[in-house]
Amino acid sequence: AQSVAQPEDQVNVAEGNPLTVKCTYSVSGNPYLFWYVQYPNRGLQFLLKYITGDNLVKGSYGFEAEFNKSQTSFHLKKPSALVSDSALYFCAVRRWNSGNTPLVFGKGTRLSVIA
Amino acid sequence: AAGVIQSPRHLIKEKRETATLKCYPIPRHDTVYWYQQGPGQDPQFLISFYEKMQSDKGSIPDRFSAQQFSDYHSELNMSSLELGDSALYFCASSLRGSGNTIYFGEGSWLTVV
Numbered sequence: 001a002q003s004v005a006q007p008e009d010q011v012n013v014a015e016g017n018p019l020t021v022k023c024t025y026s027v028s029g030n031p032y033l034f035w036y037v038q039y040p041n042r043g044l045q046f047l048l049k050y051i052t053g054d055n056l057v058k059g060s061y062g063f064e065a066e067f068n069k070s071q072t073s074f075h076l077k078k079p080s081a082l083v084s085d086s087a088l089y090f091c092a093v094r095r096w097n098s099g100n101t102p103l104v105f106g107k108g109t110r111l112s113v114i115a
Numbered sequence: 116a117a118g119v120i121q122s123p124r125h126l127i128k129e130k131r132e133t134a135t136l137k138c139y140p141i142p143r144h145d146t147v148y149w150y151q152q153g154p155g156q157d158p159q160f161l162i163s164f165y166e167k168m169q170s171d172k173g174s175i176p177d178r179f180s181a182q183q184f185s186d187y188h189s190e191l192n193m194s195s196l197e198l199g200d201s202a203l204y205f206c207a208s209s210l211r212g213s214g215n216t217i218y219f220g221e222g223s224w225l226t227v228v
Contacts, residue, residue: 032213032214034216034217036219041224042221042222043119043205043219043220043221043222044158044205044207044219045219046216046217046218046219049214049216051214052214090157090158094213095213096213096214097213100146100163100165100170100171100209100211100212100213101171101213102148102160102163102171102173103148103158103160103217104160105157105158106157107156107157108157
């Protein structure tokens with residue numbers, strides 16, 4: 001079975017500073033890794049994903065994530081945080097399969113960017 | 116671009132009543148997923164359909180059922196509602212293949228009173 005751990009319930013960062021939201025995963029076989037963001041009372045918005053290739057993945061709104069196979073991590077990063085980045089961030093994993101495996105989510109990390 | 120459409124956006128039901136949620140996937144997407152997100156919780160997978168056939172089953176209660184129709188829209192039927200069913204229900208869609216992105220709708224808020 002696959003699982004995702006987001007060790008921090010809350011991350012606080014000052015506007016303009018770099019931010020990191022941590023994620024580690026466990027899956028048999030090759031992982032497909034995703035980051036989603038959820039604003040209050042809204043749906044889940046796709047940010048970026050790692051399937052194969054370069055370990056550094058760039059996504060929407062200036063976010064990027066680095067896949068590290070040896071550490072089984074997929075941390076989300078942004079060089080300069082904005083107040084509007086404040087939201088709930090979910091890391092998710094899908095097990096490689098020729099079909100349609102569902103996403104398994106972490107518990108989420110609430111990011112608060114302070115002006 | 117067209118997104119996943121869910122209806123209704125908000126629903127209030129009493130205990131033991133029945134509720135039906137509808138989902139219209141992104142055009143040409145062949146797979147639909149249903150997730151439940153309780154207050155302060157991560158989304159939990161309920162069930163998925165590929166080409167109108169059940170594909171995977173997660174933690175969906177026996178009181179719930181779902182199906183995907185010939186036009187690819189899907190409905191989640193919930194009966195004998197309990198207070199604990201109060202949650203945000205997401206529908207999502209994708210093209211077949213685990214490397215493909217799953218896109219989520221805005222969700223349907225169900226409140227059971």
